[in-house]
Amino acid sequence: MRVVHIYVKDVTGYIEIKYKDSGMLHSIEFQFEMEDRAYRSMLDNIPISFAIPVFKSARFSAVEVPEEITFDMFWSRYDDKIYSSKKRSEAQWNRMSKANRCTAYNYIQRYFSKLPEWQTRKKTAEKYLSDELWNN
Structure with a gap:
C-alpha cells in the first residue's frame, strides 16, 4: 500500500490518499x-497516477509516506527462490534505506513487465537489489 499526504497551503491538516x-x-x-x-472539487482533480505531480504546486505540497516493507514481503513478491x-x-x-526498500518493492512488477521477450529469466533477487534496477 502506498500512502500520500497532501498538505494545503494555509489549512491545518492534510488529505491522506491510499493506493493499493x-x-x-x-x-x-x-x-x-x-x-x-x-470536497467535490478535490475529488474531481485527484487522478490516481498523477496525485503527486498534480499537488506539487504553489498551493499544495505532497509527501509520500513510506510504508514499512519487510524483507519477507520483498522475497515473496520477487519470487525467485x-x-x-x-x-x-x-x-x-538490510543495507538499504527505508525509502529505497519501498521503491525497490513497488518497482518489482514494472521490472518484470519490462523484461525483453528474448530474456529467458529475471536477475536474481540479490542482483536486483545490488544493481538498484528500480533506478533504471
Missing part, C-alpha cells in the same frame, strides 16, 4: 473540515 499495490485508489481521508463544494540466495538478498536488503 496495483496503483488503484484505495481510500481518501480528509483530515480537516471543508465545504461540500470543496530457486536461483536467488535468501541470505545474500536479505543482507543486501
